[in-house]
Each structure stands twice: as structure tokens, then as C-alpha cells.
Amino acid sequence: GAVVSQHPSRVICKSGTSVKIECRSLDFQATTMFWYRQFPKKSLMLMATSNEGSKATYEQGVEKDKFLINHASLTLSTLTVTSAHPEDSSFYICSAERENGWGTDTQYFGPGTRLTVL
């Protein structure tokens, strides 16, 4: 159990277009999901916390108008990169938090989406 999927796994787009990435928890419900960005050979950088039914919480320095997050259901969060530019090219990873019921939660990660903006 605790599988998280991301779609697409890889996307190439032209500069100025928008790209939507989906993150789904397949076998559990997640009121909280997270979006990370990972540069080559670097660590994961938290971009935002996605809360079901409410606005996302963005980390300092992350443009909320550029990286739109929608968490419309307990199993789906989407990240839309608006007006993408080459500097937005990166590996985007989501995670979904599963509540264990005894006060500790575990985050399970999706397989990531590689975005290339030409």
C-alpha cells in the first residue's frame, strides 16, 4: 500500500505555455500533499504544501502565481507551471501524507516529473 503516482512522467513544452502535473495517492486519502523541486544532483526543495479544500501554503521565494496548486480531492493535487520558461526546467516531485492513526504521519513520494521547457 501507500502508492503515489505522478502524471506525466516527462513533459517537454515551449516557452510561454502552461503545464499541469498531477499527483495522485492511489490507495489512501491524503489531506496534505507536498510539491518539491529537485535540480540535477541536488537535494529536494519544498515548494509548497497542498491542503485539500484550501489554499496551498508556499515556501518563501516560490511564486504562487507561477506555480498554481489545486488540491480538489483527497487523492489528487495538481501543480500548474504557468507561462513556463527554460529556467523552470527541473524535476518536480510530489509526496502525499498518510495518517497512521497514532499521531505520526508518513510521506510517500511520487516518481517525479521531468519538465523541459524549450
Added chain:
Amino acid sequence: AQTVTQSQPEMSVQEAETVTLSCTYDTSESNYYLFWYKQPPSRQMILVIRQEAYKQQNATENRFSVNFQKAAKSFSLKISDSQLGDTAMYFCAFMKHGNDKIIFGKGTRLHILP
């Protein structure tokens, strides 16, 4: 603010050997969680092991074990009988109790040599 430091950017060991990855962290919190995540070439993040700070006993998962030294704020990962499939990037991570945010170290790239 919490920080996680991994001082070994890259390591290589022969298959079947034991290897220890270092991690130190800084926090003023008393209740928190520590993790080791593995990221193989597929880029899929996999939870290897987790440790609750209030537990004195070191966590163990098959060939993976940790040495948790709370006073020293040290959380090393030991991989016994290393296998080729252990080749990956390993991230040490911290999460404060009651806060969902995970703070990752910069990672250690581990190569298991045949």
C-alpha cells in the same frame, strides 16, 4: 531553523561490505522524526528507515540500521552486506513533530562496486 548536514557527498564500497553514511542535524526541538530516504537512478524516493526522537532504541530495517545519538544530534545509517541495488543517492531528513515539512540534507551518493 532546523538544518540537516551530510558531510559525505559521495562514497564507494565493494559489494557485501558494510558502509556507514553520516548525518548531523541542528534543532532546538525535543520531539521530532528523522528519516533516511533512498533515491535510486529511477529518481523514485523510497523511505529506508525512520526514527522517533523520543525512542532510545535505534531503528532497524533488515540490512539497514541507524545509530541515533540525540545528544550529539547525529543520525548515521549503516548498510550491512551491501548489494548492487543499494547504489543510490541517500538523503537524511528531519521533521518536527506536529509539522509536516521535511527538511532534507544535500545527500550522499553511494556506489556499490561489484
